[in-house]
Amino acid sequence: MFKKNHFLILSILIASQFNAQKMQNLAKYVNPIIGTEKMGHTFPGATVPFGSVQLSPETDTLSYEINGKYNPDVYKYCAGYRYEDKTIVGFSHTHFSGTGHSDLGDFLIMPTVGKLKLNPGTAQHPGSGFRSGFSHQNEKAEAGYYQVKLDDSNILAELTATTRVGFHQYTFPKSDDAHIILDLMSGIYNYDDKNVWTYVRIENDHRITGYRQTNGWARTRTVYFAMEFSKPFKSYGQKNYDGKQPYRGFWRKWNQDENFPEIAGKKIRMHFDFDTRDNEKIQVKMAISPVSQANALDNLQKETPDWNFENIKSQAQNDWNKELNKIAVNTLSENDMVNFYTAMYHTFINPTTYMDSNGEYKGLDQNVHLAKDFTNYTTFSLWDTYRALHPFFNIIQPKRNNDMVKSMLAHYDQFSLKMLPVWSHYANENWCMSGYHSVSLIADAIIKNTFTGNPEEALAACIATSNKRNYEGIGEYIDKGYISAEKNGTSVSNTLEYAYDDWAIAQIAKKLGKTDVYNEYVKRSENWRNVFDKSIGFMRPRLSDGSFKREFDLLSTHGQGFIEGNSWNYSFFVPHNPNALIDAMGGKKKFGENLDQLFTMHLPDEFFADTEDISREGIIGGYVHGNEPAHHVAYLYNFIDQPWKTQAQIRKILTMQYQARPDGLGGNDDCGQMSAWYIFSSLGFYPIAPGSDDYSIGSPSVKNAKLNLESGKVFEIEAKNQSVKNVYVEKVELNGKPIKDFTIKHQDIINGGKLVFWMTNKAKK
Template identity: 65%
Template sequence: MKRIIFSLFCYAAIPAMAQTGGGLTKYVNPLIGTERMGHVYPGATVPFGMVQLSPDTDTIPYEMNGRYNGDVYKYCAGYQYTDKTIVGFSHTHFSGTGHSDLGDFLVMPTMGKLQLNPGTADHPETGYRSRFSHDNEVARAGYYKVKLDDDNIIAELTATNRVGLHQYTFPAKGDAHIILDMMSGIYNYKEKNVWTFIRVENDTLITGWRQTNGWARTRIEYFAMAFSKPFKQYGHEKYDRQVYRGFWGKFDNSKNFPEMAGHQIRAYFDFDVNAGEKVLVKMALSPVSTEGALKNMKAELPGWDFAAVRQQADQLWEKELAKIKVNTISADDKVNFYTAMYHAFINPTTYMDVDGQYRGLDMNIHKANGFTNYTTFSLWDTYRALHPFFNLIQPKRNADMVQSMMAHFDQSAQHMLPVWSHYANENWCMIGYHAVSVIADAIVKGNTPFDANKALDACVTTARHRTYDGLGYYMDKGYVPEDKSGSSVSKTLEYAYDDWAIAQAAKKLGRDDIYNEFIKRSLNYKNVYDPVSGFMRPKLDNGEFRKEFDALKTHGQGFIEGNAWNYSLYVPQYPEDMIEMMGGKKRFAIHLDSLFTMHLPDEFFAETEDITRDGIIGNYVHGNEPSHHTVYLYNYTTTPWQTQSRVRMILKKMYRPTSDGLGGNDDCGQMSAWYIFSSLGFYPIAPGSGQYSLGSPAIVDATLHLENGNTFTVETKNQSDKNVYVSKVELNGVKLDRKYITHEEIMKGGKIVFYMSAKPNKRA
């Protein structure tokens, strides 16, 4: 999900990675995509970790001068590469989203005079923030290091699943402070702290919690924070003077008082340090309680060996990255590939304590029995390629994610599967009910260590929820009327795909009644196609197409994050029927050519808020997910070789090993999953079909190490940057006379060989 702003590509070099170790993690550069719209963070986390410990380069007030501050979009991940200062290091972050939240428990080390306000980017000396240089910054998988120039402090970060570990090296003897800012956060403009609480347990341990009301309306997070040496004193700023009136006024509770509570708390802990001394901080998180946070700390990080924890994080990433061993044409391609795998394996995130307890959607405490509970489901994005990638490479984790969705359904007052959920909250962001696609894809592919029929029932209940987002109109009329519910064409098309996915799962399970109901609903895409204009078009409640229509615009035209050119191609479940409906293979190929080559005037970008030159090739919007399958539609036309050349073109233009190297929000790994699949030479245009459409692999060779013990190898012959066309494909030594391979063929193991050429094979 994205909110895109007008901008132009610029290229920024990023510093070379620290080359430690000989494994695959040396090819991961977390700084890729940290500039502009990639919205990823460079800090320390482990695969699918509950802690995302990362620097925040600014903290944007949720409101300025009584008006919405648009920069909250810029700081969805808390970090922008072009910024010159760091405010501190917080413990929760989204990766690549188009909406802001999290940024919990910001920690910052300082020396000298104590300052308890963050200061400004122009004048960091007025607060606790610090200037920094990318020349003194290192970002690797599971590790981050930076020099805080204002106090010459070296900050290093690493993490376990549930615990963040800081190591601060102080440059001189003197007074040192570690600030805990409970006010700071990565918010949308309406978010605010509901309440914060800190309890000083002893001179090395504090606990507490924080509740916020914003994108997630009732989000609460607990922590336990430990120091490697005792602090000599502590206190906090009285930002909430009103909470200290009455009986609490008997105490001077601003200093060395063991309980701090209020809407706005910034605490400090003072230390005497020597030159070169290292002070370490552990921050364990829990969705349940401070007791849970302490248990997590004891279980995962009982000691203080920073190097050992960093090495352990590196090994965890090495294990996950090694599931695909790839050789590439260039070193840059290898960095792009493994950084994409890194980003794909960040979200969804673990959301439970070591004992399995977690906070549910009903705000009660539940226990995950037999599965890991996950959160951060950006499903409008990730159902397309990320979850199919998990079904291939991470099937056990994906099955756990499905069970997490089922727990969400059981706890939902609306009796619905998640739409966009995080931290025991449903945000209802974007459209469709795409959890059903994730579940159906798992069922069709046989990845069901759960009650598949119960999961299908949850899909059906969700899809019959008449009060949800125009769904009642859709069920009655076969389309969503634009005058009754906005973004109506997009909703109709996405509902139709989701219904098809339900039908495929029902077919697999022998549920004929469900299959018949939803296969009929899956044809509703036809009801918003206008043969006169040749586009999908908004239809009114009276059955007529709306007269005012501009195929290039988005707002008010019945679409979301796309226009009629993009969404008219969104019938992934029936590509052949869609092409025939739109005039046949030759005419459709011309339509695709126009999409990629047309020139959009400057005034188009100026007048349309959510379309930008970022992530766009012609009118093809790679930076927005509804277009991700589009290039593979050439396979169903008279010019299938165009899939091959354009895939390779998109890979080069939209993904680069630079700070601005992502052509759009990574969206919790969806953009990265597209890159991985397309680099390997195949892509799931319709999850739930069990098929992968063939493209043009950009690798020399790759070996997929599957969880069932089999290996599947992708090999290319005559590979080069110029040889982007495929003259022949062989599967296990036999020529493949179709434009797809199946999930079953991959899972059995074997080898697919692509013979590459500088010229298209127009007879294939």
């Protein structure tokens, strides 16, 4: 028995060593700085794959309102950090990646030396507060690690993370006046009244615990924390900025500003004071929890049991390498390698783990729940991510995507309205954007056999969500087949998105053999026809009386019935039935002419003046890659027998919209959707209509790739004669058999095999 066990252990060790040798260091290609300049809205700090903590620098956290008016600059700070800035105000523990809306930025920490300053100061006068100047020359951002020198205090700041713990390491100069500031007022999307309440308890001379309750984009969000220092602080203090006379303790026997064991209020900043030797390192660990201070402390002790910063950094980077090695590619250039693996990195940040190490989390009912058989996730930017991110997960991260579906069904169960998520995070529904696209994600997982839960219950949740008559025009949509322009500012795009989502529900029903449900929802999926004006060949807002709106501008993005787009972008949005759309537009020739015009037209200056979230960098002709509604459009040439135009446009988009530099993204990364588009298109195929098992063939930019699937199977891609100029596909074969319809099936990939492209510089018409 001993010999058998000994042999088994030896075999496992040999296999582990073999796998370790086989794993490439792909993290070296990740550059988290990409997307931090201009419109990308990514953050450069330290996180692990799908981690709860995103520990990153803030270069500013502007107030959403100035004198009661919207502050246009706050949109720039959705991730807290902008590459263009020259000062850092501190390092906080929670961030969105690539969104067009702001929140989070919890628990900001900043090391300083010299005279204590408990205000952040301004970018114009950083010396007036605790912020510091910095240089990008002294900044390093890697997967799982961030480093920067704070010039004003000569402190080297280093950050790494586990799933639930942010780990700081600060190298101080010699000083008897060193401080670490904990700012509990700071936050992204910072309304003056965002902080509802904050509580801090000093446990001893190196540990504090507490919580922060905020009312930002998420209306009721409470995050608990446990924070430890590697060195006891010699003193500490706090200041409450509520504007009230501070309470001095019972009969004024205590001074609450200095060395008082606990403090509570809306606007609190604290300082912890140290004596430091030259080059002395002080480390700080902060764990967060959605449930309790006790759980935060448990997370801290389980995930960071010691003070070995290098070990935690190495573990974080090893975690990234494990995920990145799920696809091994060779590309034409080093920059392409950087773009590819940075895109993979960005796709594996969100959604984020939302539960403690013991499985507990706070649900939408604000009660504590236990995730018994799944990892609970949050940060569902579904209007963006249903298109490519979650279909990508169904290939590369099927177990996680299964858990994400289960998380959304838990959301449904806990929600008094009995709706699936629209845009949710931290046990809150934000109601952002349109459609009920969680049904698309669920349908895609069921059709592709990723979901292991009860599909009957999943279908019931989808149907219930699609029939919420008092939500965003659904009642009128059900009754009339469209949403009228008088009643809804995004009536056309809502109608189109509901029609697609209804088709997705129909696919679940079809798989489960529910013919009556299938027929009902297939019929609903044709409602796109009700906002298609045949007289002009485009989507157009329709009035309650059935007539089309007279005052109409195909190019305008405002007041025309569309969200984040115009009629040109949305008139191609029937991903579930492109052949019917082609017929409605006048046939293949006319449809092709419209596609050509979309990619070559010139947009007037007014188009850009009317919108805050579209930059010229994100546009090719009238095609807006920086927003999602047209992400599938370049692939539609395949449906009109012009695949060479799909191939040319895909390679143009890959080249123009993704570059290995700080401003290298042509729009918000939107929780990984932009990056998922890049990965799919680089590999040579794309899911036009999630909920279908079809992928449309494009033009790969990689030389070759291996998709190492969770099942142990491998799907290989090879592009023969690949070059910058050879953007056209002469022929394509799957497992030695030619593909003539420019479509491959999901099962073709999951079964393993080989997809071979023969590339050329001449369009094959």
